[in-house]
Amino acid sequence: MATLDLAESSLRELNETLQKLPDGTNETDWEVINPKGSHALAVGLDAPIHVTVRGSTGYYCAGMNKHATVHVDGSAGPGVAENMMSGTVIVEGDASQYAGATGRGGLLVIKGNASSRCGISMKGIDIVVRGNVGHMSAFMAQSGNLVVLGDAGDALGDSLYEARLFVRGTVKSLGADCIEKEMRPEHLEILADLLGKAGITDVKPEEFTRYGSARKLYNFDVDNADAY
């Protein structure tokens, strides 16, 4: 495993080193030490490598990730895994605001809590949060799955499109056009698969409630004007 020390090299050197690794590289295991809350750590990665960050990160860690697995052995600041395309991002601690925002693919696992706007405008990413999520999570989410083992804050799924939301605990309130939906066998299957991928074995898919879009806000209809 190669080690990159942010006490010795600059953030730019670190990101350049990781970004230029080609697909099929043999240098697949990397460790970043002394992150000290730095912003934009391990962003724009484009090769199937493993990067472990030892400590907590600042804004936008692992943003725009493609193919790589980024493991934050600490907590992550705002915008972790923002606009991820593929690959996996795992946060051992908590994540701040808008974790996984606009993500198009891949898997984001947060083992602690995520704060407000988790999965805002998600477009295909799968997000699994072991703890709770804050208010306005999955706001305008378009596709993908948000799995919350704990509780959700106010206005979950406000103005939701086609993303699926699975919450095991309580939901403080649902946002506009977000409703509780029936859990069908295909949803249990999706959930079992996601929990498996996230390494969660002590929780059953049957313990969750599914939420989704009532699809009343797709096209303007004056009868629904109050819902906007």
Next chain:
Amino acid sequence: MCGIVGLFLKDRSLEPELGSLLSDMLVTMTDRGPDSAGIAIYGEGSGNGAKLTVQSSRPDEDFGGLGEALNNRLATPVSVVRKDTHAVITTSLDNLAAAREALSDLRPDVRVMSSGDSVEIYKEVGLPETVLERFGIAGMSGSHGIGHTRMATESAVTTLGAHPFSTGPDQCLVHNGSLSNHNSLRRKLMRDGMTFETQNDSEVAAAYISHKLQNGMDLGNALEHSLDDLDGFFTFVVGTRSGFGVVRDPIACKPAVLAETDRYVAFGSEYRALVDLPGITEARVWEPEPATVYFWEH
């Protein structure tokens, strides 16, 4: 954007390091706001004393002979210690109102940054590192303090527009965000007798809290009420003589991180500001909930 830091010490053995720890935290937040910087330090209070921290754009003229002039006018001992563009005037609590009056008469251009038994506020335009060096903040000791580095979004980049804002004895407030109803609230507070020195939205928030405290509310309650009456985005960190509070608006757009150990409570706009504090790796670190008041008292 703006950057806020705060440090409330529980372990008295850390007190000599307060200025140095806060300075490092604030310098880390420079890229959140390079326009101006300020810091409030709560030092040892005498119990019966009162301090005025004052600022002048012409310190040589204004502070030269000020101690003597105040002594003559008030016929009581007054000490004046100059620090760059600021000076700390110390007198007895009974003399505070007379000292303020004499000061505005003798040196009409001097501005009062803070008053109280323990707080001193230093703020100027410029990068945090430079501002902190000018006042020798790193060498100061105290029980708690807050700092701010400003990216101006409301009102001018001036010394008075810098934070912290102090609108009551031993009170101060720093703000990250922007308020949308500050003009109407300012008018209302002015009708209730509050005075303002700037057009800044954050000064309104500080005066709002002071007004509530003057009317007998405790700080926790005053902060709870601010959630109903202040509209806009805010993360506030406030200091009183013995207390330290944090509150965010219900939307909580502006970032905030709290950390607590047996030795201190620390606040930073970002986790980066906290990383060099002693024992931070073992601290409980969390993001304060929206519309929730956090408060610690000695």
